[in-house]
Amino acid sequence: MPVPTTIPLRCLVTGATGYLGGRLVPELLAAGYTVRCLVRDPGRLRDHPWRAQVETATGDVTRPDTLAGAFEGVDLAYYLVHSLGTGPGFEARDRAAAQAFGAAAERAGVRRIVYLGGLQPSDVPAERLSPHLRSRAEVGRILRESGVPTAELRAAVIIGSGSASFEMLRYLTERLPVMVTPSWVDTRIQPIAVRDVLRLLTGAARLPGDVNRTFDIGGPEILTYRQMMDRYARVAGLRRRVIVPVPVLTPRLSSHWVGLVTPVPGSLARPLVESLRHEVVCTEHDLARYLPDPPGAPIGFDESVRLALKRIRDAEVATRWSSASLPGAPSDPLPTDPDWAGGSLYQDIRERPVAASPAALWRVVEGIGGENGWYSFPLGWAARGLLDRLVGGVGLRRGRRDPDRLRVGDSLDFWRVEEIEPGRLLRLRAEMRLPGLAWLELSVGPYGDGGARYRQRALFHPHGLAGHAYWWAVAPFHAAVFGGMARNIARRACDSARAQSPSDRSHPGR
CATH class of the missing domain: 3.40.50.720 (NAD(P)-binding Rossmann-like Domain)
Known part of the structure; x- marks a missing residue:
């Protein structure tokens, strides 16, 4: 018809x-x-x-x-x-x-x-x-x-x-x-x-x-x-x-x-x-x-x-x-879907004001990994890298291509750079052996009069029951690992700012 x-x-x-x-x-x-x-x-x-x-x-x-x-x-x-x-x-x-x-x-x-x-x-x-x-x-x-x-x-x-x-x-x-x-x-x-x-x-x-x-x-x-x-x-x-x-x-x-x-x-x-x-x-x-x-x-x-x-x-x-993109197909999740839609996604979110310019904070963010390390619990990161190598993963031995600059696709220890917006966003996807998918997202924005705001999200999408068990098994260590990372990245940016402008004491978050 x-x-x-x-x-x-x-x-x-x-x-x-x-x-x-x-x-x-x-x-x-x-x-x-x-x-x-x-x-x-x-x-x-x-x-x-x-x-x-x-x-x-x-x-x-x-x-x-x-x-x-x-x-x-x-x-x-x-x-x-x-x-x-x-x-x-x-x-x-x-x-x-x-x-x-x-x-x-x-x-x-x-x-x-x-x-x-x-x-x-x-x-x-x-x-x-x-x-x-x-x-x-x-x-x-x-x-x-x-x-x-x-x-x-x-x-x-x-x-x-x-x-x-x-x-x-x-x-x-x-x-x-x-x-x-x-x-x-x-x-x-x-x-x-x-x-x-x-x-x-x-x-x-x-x-x-x-x-x-x-x-x-x-x-x-x-x-x-x-x-x-x-x-x-x-x-x-x-x-x-x-x-x-x-x-x-x-x-x-x-x-x-x-x-x-x-x-x-x-x-x-x-x-x-x-x-x-x-x-x-x-x-x-x-x-x-x-x-x-x-x-x-x-x-x-x-x-x-x-x-x-x-x-x-x-x-x-x-x-x-993530507000970084919009859905591209009817089967994609929407921002307005209920919290229980879209499958499980565990998050650890840390935010803090930083007494440094966004540019100074970004230099620390972009320099993460490799010789600079991960700014928290070095023994824990080393143990996680060793465990990953024991089960056939890449471990921490890959380091990084360039000590100062990153680009999409770069390997970064046992992460891969999935997205980078210079001065604003770095998103890493885990390549370690995991019962699921994991990301680490570090973002920088302005705050107050010349200061910066640091935001950090660790995300984990579990794969089956083992994935849920893994998240809750490591959750007690998040304060030391992710909380320490946020504090120390902010501190490193502040130290860098003070070294460059020793008379500047007006930024928030000190």
Whole structure:
């Protein structure tokens, strides 16, 4: 069926501060649409890189009186909100919100609503569905009956960094080499990559005006949760997980178990776990009649996991961990993702003012390693280097190419220079043998009247249970190693400044 050439010019997006909404907005902008975001608190958009490119409407889908102005001039409205994990009464709130949204859209003459719902089991009566799936289906029905043509895209587990379902899968697999699990690990599921979800949500804007129905969307494979954990472990380079299902674990007990093992909040884990009791597999692929799959789509499970892990695989510190860059793909983490998204990243952060100019401090930072050493606990560094050599690593013997200058790609003892911004930032990636990936980031900035501020971050992304154990085993030494490093780098810069300007005593941080 041909795709209409007329596309909506103005989109309203709800849920723009959430997981999918925050990733959909730049896709719509790239497609040439004008975007307006409906949010309760506009301040929550300030960290999004696309903030200046969108309009903002303040409103709440649970308060009908706040919605009218948001729909003015809108051709297409995306409904991406749901009361997942907000306690008793959420079904009634979702019902009222959908009714208010549909009525406001109909009064404003909106041409289409696009809603992302949950894939429904084909053989389970509505009364036996989990409250989460039942509510998602009811919201879709309300929107389809609103008088505005609605495309309801129904997805199961979405594979992408930041998705609650994917984060639960990630943490369970990475943290537990041996698992005693509920019986739902053998439930069949049709997962879908977040890139495909966003492609289809964006493409739904071009559906013919009379289309008012549900569409099942999923990836090319049907897997059990056990198979997904096995496949995740293989892609992530982990050993095969030992999984022992225990049928007596109820959804409530399962959610407590998930909350204990993972940082995913229990209020989110419980509805997700309850939904996993049901087999959720696509029964049709009708959306392809309107939006044909491009080459390479839909993305398979292994590739979707690789994309979700790509930032770590490429040894890039993800955007939510560093302000040095912006996300480049829908599968990348966002600064606004919740703290538990994106996998574990342990940090040790030290900051201090320095009674020296930024230039003097930078000279010390750029001269680190080699003959100058690491400015703290020399015996500890030497022992770590020796241990690394004993297990086949590079140890500390490489030194550095130049005593005064560094460039990207230089080896520096058992580190490698990953990024350098002269006068401002030095980021080192560890090449020692570790059960994970590690970085050391040293940055310099101005402070006060001619002084400098030194900031130091040690970051560690653990690989499996051994990685978590390693971090906590060495954590007691961080005060001596990293705290001493920050103090001594600052002291060296101060000494250098005093040697050059002995009369200068006005800088802060002395």
